[in-house]
Amino acid sequence: MDLDQFRLRDKKMAETLIDKIQEADVDLKIMHVCGTHQDTLVRFGLEDMLKESGIRIIQGPGCPVCVTTPREVQEIITLAENGITMTVFGDMIKVPGEKRSLMHAKEEGGDVRVVYGIDDAVEMAEDTDKPVVFMSIGFETTTPSTASVLARGAPDNFFVLCCNRVIPPALEAIINMGELDLHGLIEPGHVSTIIGTRPYEFISREHGIPQVIAGFEPLDVLMAVHMLVKQVKEGRAEVENEYDRVVKTEGNPEAQRLVEQVFRRVDTDWRGFPVIPDSGLELRDEYARHDARMEFSHLLEEVRTRAYRERDDCLCGEVLRGITEPRECLLFGKGCTPGDPVGPCMVSREGSCNIAFRYSGR
Numbered sequence: 001m002d003l004d005q006f007r008l009r010d011k012k013m014a015e016t017l018i019d020k021i022q023e024a025d026v027d028l029k030i031m032h033v034c035g036t037h038q039d040t041l042v043r044f045g046l047e048d049m050l051k052e053s054g055i056r057i058i059q060g061p062g063c064p065v066c067v068t069t070p071r072e073v074q075e076i077i078t079l080a081e082n083g084i085t086m087t088v089f090g091d092m093i094k095v096p097g098e099k100r101s102l103m104h105a106k107e108e109g110g111d112v113r114v115v116y117g118i119d120d121a122v123e124m125a126e127d128t129d130k131p132v133v134f135m136s137i138g139f140e141t142t143t144p145s146t147a148s149v150l151a152r153g154a155p156d157n158f159f160v161l162c163c164n165r166v167i168p169p170a171l172e173a174i175i176n177m178g179e180l181d182l183h184g185l186i187e188p189g190h191v192s193t194i195i196g197t198r199p200y201e202f203i204s205r206e207h208g209i210p211q212v213i214a215g216f217e218p219l220d221v222l223m224a225v226h227m228l229v230k231q232v233k234e235g236r237a238e239v240e241n242e243y244d245r246v247v248k249t250e251g252n253p254e255a256q257r258l259v260e261q262v263f264r265r266v267d268t269d270w271r272g273f274p275v276i277p278d279s280g281l282e283l284r285d286e287y288a289r290h291d292a293r294m295e296f297s298h299l300l301e302e303v304r305t306r307a308y309r310e311r312d313d314c315l316c317g318e319v320l321r322g323i324t325e326p327r328e329c330l331l332f333g334k335g336c337t338p339g340d341p342v343g344p345c346m347v348s349r350e351g352s353c354n355i356a357f358r359y360s361g362r
């Protein structure tokens with residue numbers, strides 16, 4: 001633990017903040033969209049402490065693996081079944097598709113490789129003449145690495161299956177769906193490092209919802225809640241930055257420029273959500289020769305046009321929209337565990353169900 005972490009886990013300071021939150025005597029529902037925030041909330045017992053102080057904090061669609069759709073899962077399985085080398089982040093291999101997961105395709109001889117980053121996938125492409133597809137998932141934090149590789153030039157046999165998404169439109173979709181009466185949002189520190197503070201401003205301006213960008217240590221999260229409580233008490237709705245030791249107002253302009261150069265925004269669906277305008281990304285025409293969906297459109301035609309149903313007994317969609325808690329799912333910890341997951345929220349360490357399971361009883 002470094003000195004900063006030590007300072008940001010100070011128990012006395014945490015108690016002082018909880019006291020202040022309690023003194024405010026408010027009853028608030030706050031959403032965050034980050035698996036690391038959820039981990040901190042549950043691991044350090046803050047979720048329950050805050051609940052006792054009238055603050056309910058809900059995890060929204062902030063886990064990149066969890067929000068991938070059944071169609072995207074089927075795309076990677078189909079490509080692997082057709083002999084294409086698929087490279088994915090570790091969690092994706094276990095996400096159940098309609099009938100099976102990528103793991104099953106691998107067991108049956110599919111060339112599926114787990115990578116730590118896009119550079120590993122590019123290296124594989126450089127070492128072979130066969131096509132190599134990288135499944136690019138993630139939010140604003142990870143998109144720049146894919147953009148950077150394509151902008152500097154990738155091998156001709158390297159393709160990207162783009163499943164990247166953008167956070168602010170999803171936040172607005174949640175608000176517009178009206179299933180939750182939210183009083184505040186805790187914004188993700190990592191995403192904000194890239195996009196800065198401004199892309200959230202319309203939410204406070206148009207929907208009157210206070211927001212605080214927060215770091216990931218316990219005191220970061222408690223301070224963010226305290227700042228939100230203060231905004232509510234004072235009748236303010238604005239974007240404040242608790243994580244200003246890392247997040248700058250303008251974010252990372254170079255990363256933003258790269259993403260803008262390589263990708264364009266498109267409407268896309270998220271697991272559990274209808275199509276959210278402007279919330280997805282696809283490669284611009286200049287980079288389309290690396291687009292796996294174009295290169296293998298003949299293999300993916302049926303996947304693209306067919307309707308998908310999620311399992312009725314898996315409530316991942318409701319969990320991602322923040323209207324159901326993991327333990328309310330009848331399969332939680334019984335038919336569905338990290339070792340034998342039914343939905344992506346139990347697969348990914350950033351998923352609400354996985355986090356609830358890992359820390360249950362502790």
Ligand code: SF4
Nearest residue numbers: 315316329336343353
């Ligand atoms: S516990 Fe399992 S089945 Fe239930 S919502 Fe979570 S991932 Fe889906």
